Amino acid sequence: MGKRKFKPDSRPRHAKQPRSSYTKPLKNEINFRYFVPTCLHCNEPATRAVFRDVAGAITEETRADLLDRHVWACQPCSAYVLCHQHEGQDTWCALGRPADRETRNARLVLHRRIDPFFAAAETSRVRYARRNTVYQLMGSVMGLRNPAEVHIGDMSVDDMRRVHKALDEVRFDNIGFMDVDEVMSAMRVKTLQLLLSGTRQSNRQV
Template sequence: MPTKEKTCRYCQNPARLVHPGAVGYPYRSDFGPVWICVPCEAWVGCHKGTTNALGGLANAELRDWKMKAHAAFDPLWQAKIRRDGCSRSKARRAGYRWLSEQLGIPPEKTHIGYMSVEECQRVVQVCEAIRRKA
């Protein structure tokens, strides 16, 4: 499988694909490969069984905000599964379409894995406002 090289969003240098057990590997050995920019301490994991990145490289601050954004957003689309009895993929797609409208971002660019700190902060604000109304 060809591996598409990732570029660091902070320094624009190429990131390295590292596998469990390699020097500088930031995760547990059972996690899987990651793309990493060692000087920036930015990394992103890969989809299970692939070298395809889960999003863009992220430093500690952005990784923290991505986790907060997922913590705010994921319960909303997961509730659709319970409420409407739809599949996980259908509920998640619908959730991202809704989020796209809320943020004014094109649907094809609306994915937490590729967002900036500011966009993740907006996700948290929008999702928390919806939960407060419920």
């Protein structure tokens, strides 16, 4: 079975998407500013594409649910990343940096580890507080002080290994037995310790 040819997107950045079977052109696309993400592995600018056009070239995954999705891809690295959706339609805002299969799987695993913790929150206030605290913890591992800058989609396998270790250290998977305040203070202490122990390092280099 030959691999399907990779079709790079050569349309100008703000050109309307051609009308096709997969999706309507995004009415407000121009309002969604996006930047061209760089590949996690080679650091080269990624290429816009629709998953079905790159699927054979970058991954053996047959994900029928993804065929119409916007992606940013790096073919030489077999890397891609999905884009944010807005009101059920894809924007061209990447969810992170294109990455290979191992990294994408690791991102899913990390999401599966932390997301239920937010979903289980009794109120949106608690959910926000939990999320903020966990992202702060992850930020301390990543060398980012602002939790808003922390995106699992930007992480490498090595970043995530360190994040899991930090989550192990706060016994993240046992927090179901603690009340919210205990979790918060455990995480705050741990975050502080991580910051002080020089675990902090920049991940933003090539």
